[in-house]
Amino acid sequence: MKIVVLGAGAWGTAVAMSAAQHPAGHQVTLWARNPAQASAMQTQHENTHYLPGMALPPALQVASGDPVAACYGADLAIVATPMAALRGMLTALQGLSMPVAWLCKGFESPTGAQAADAGLLAHEVCAQVAPSLRSGVLSGPSFAQEVARNQPTALVAASEHSSVREALVAAFHSPSVRVYANEDIVGVEVGGAVKNVLAIATGLCDGLALGLNARAALITRGLAEMTRLGLALGARPDTFMGLSGLGDLVLTATGDLSRNRRVGMLLAQGHTLAQAVESLGHVAEGVYCARTVAQRAQALGVDMPITRAVVALLDGRLSPPEAVATLMGRDPATEFADRG
Numbered sequence: 001m002k003i004v005v006l007g008a009g010a011w012g013t014a015v016a017m018s019a020a021q022h023p024a025g026h027q028v029t030l031w032a033r034n035p036a037q038a039s040a041m042q043t044q045h046e047n048t049h050y051l052p053g054m055a056l057p058p059a060l061q062v063a064s065g066d067p068v069a070a071c072y073g074a075d076l077a078i079v080a081t082p083m084a085a086l087r088g089m090l091t092a093l094q095g096l097s098m099p100v101a102w103l104c105k106g107f108e109s110p111t112g113a114q115a116a117d118a119g120l121l122a123h124e125v126c127a128q129v130a131p132s133l134r135s136g137v138l139s140g141p142s143f144a145q146e147v148a149r150n151q152p153t154a155l156v157a158a159s160e161h162s163s164v165r166e167a168l169v170a171a172f173h174s175p176s177v178r179v180y181a182n183e184d185i186v187g188v189e190v191g192g193a194v195k196n197v198l199a200i201a202t203g204l205c206d207g208l209a210l211g212l213n214a215r216a217a218l219i220t221r222g223l224a225e226m227t228r229l230g231l232a233l234g235a236r237p238d239t240f241m242g243l244s245g246l247g248d249l250v251l252t253a254t255g256d257l258s259r260n261r262r263v264g265m266l267l268a269q270g271h272t273l274a275q276a277v278e279s280l281g282h283v284a285e286g287v288y289c290a291r292t293v294a295q296r297a298q299a300l301g302v303d304m305p306i307t308r309a310v311v312a313l314l315d316g317r318l319s320p321p322e323a324v325a326t327l328m329g330r331d332p333a334t335e336f337a338d339r340g
């Protein structure tokens with residue numbers, strides 16, 4: 001297969017490296033928007049800013065310039081930018097006929113003239129700007145550094161189009177990566193977005209040394225609120241027990257490679273949000289989509305107390321100890337309040 005990965009951050013680079021070593025001998029091109037970064041990767045055989053210390057496979061091609069031109073002749077295009085760049089990239093790609101999948105995990109955060117609009121999931125953005133694309137998402141518990149080292153990883157390919165699911169499995173299922181297909185793109189995207197917000201909460205919890213009991217409680221109650229939002233948006237309940245739900249939540253909420261978890265830990269240590277974000281050097285999508293998650297939940301009448309506490313923390317309305325006190329100070333509740 002010919003595969004183009006558009007976006008040369010940590011995850012786009014890792015995914016391109018993995019595909020370029022696939023036993024089927026895929027031809028893989030990694031496209032960077034910054035020509036200087038592309039030429040540095042070509043000469044150094046390394047993405048020194050976003051994935052330092054990982055040698056790029058010799059077969060991996062690097063490109064820059066027009067992203068649509070980079071896709072000509074490809075069998076599969078992968079959008080590996082953050083959520084904030086997805087709309088622009090899909091608008092550019094709207095006329096393509098090959099399957100297109102994105103890797104970003106979040107809700108779009110509306111800005112400028114659209115600030116009052118609801119923030120959208122990636123497939124909702126695609127429906128607005130590129131409805132004729134055959135599209136989907138590749139998600140699941142996956143730290144870029146581990147995939148770049150070919151450490152065992154399981155992903156989920158979600159799309160309503162079987163040809164997109166099949167293309168993603170053919171491209172990425174390998175001796176080190178298992179790719180499971182799922183038709184529930186709503187559930188897969190909700191899991192990938194909300195786990196980032198919840199990882200900020202567990203980072204805060206661990207940064208304040210609140211203990212393992214507290215972290216397990218946050219993960220479990222976080223899964224409940226993620227599931228409630230997903231069901232209200234039309235997802236299937238079992239998706240939240242899968243790789244993009246429980247799997248990615250456990251990884252991101254507990255794994256020290258997580259940027260979102262690190263934001264929570266830095267806030268607990270007294271850093272400002274601006275300092276925390278600046279020190280990462282990478283995107284932490286939970287910072288940008290927490291408010292949107294809370295707004296969409298509120299519009300649907302879905303209770304998401306952990307998400308609300310994270311938003312108040314990020315907005316500076318609550319200090320780290322106050323955010324914890326707010327969660328612990330809630331009235332007693334039934335564990336499964338939605339049971340019929």
Ligand SMILES: NC(=O)c1ccc[n+]([C@@H]2O[C@H](COP(=O)([O-])OP(=O)(O)OC[C@H]3O[C@@H](n4cnc5c(N)ncnc54)[C@H](O)[C@@H]3O)[C@@H](O)[C@H]2O)c1
Pocket residue numbers: 006007008009010011012013033050080081082083084085088103104105106142143144145281282283285
């Ligand atoms: N890093 C991971 O382990 C990982 C794993 C799974 C999913 N993801 C998701 O993948 C997405 C990308 O994450 P990342 O880790 O690669 O981020 P990163 O911060 O490492 O890199 C972001 C990349 O996007 C590029 N970019 C930003 N705006 C762009 C634009 N307008 N056009 C083209 N390129 C643009 C940047 O130049 C950079 O190369 C995020 O939504 C993230 O949640 C990341």
Ligand SMILES: O=P(O)(O)OC[C@H](O)CO
Pocket residue numbers: 105140141142143144196199248251252257258259260261283284285
């Ligand atoms: O580093 P994070 O917090 O963006 O998480 C990376 C991946 O999404 C984990 O699956």
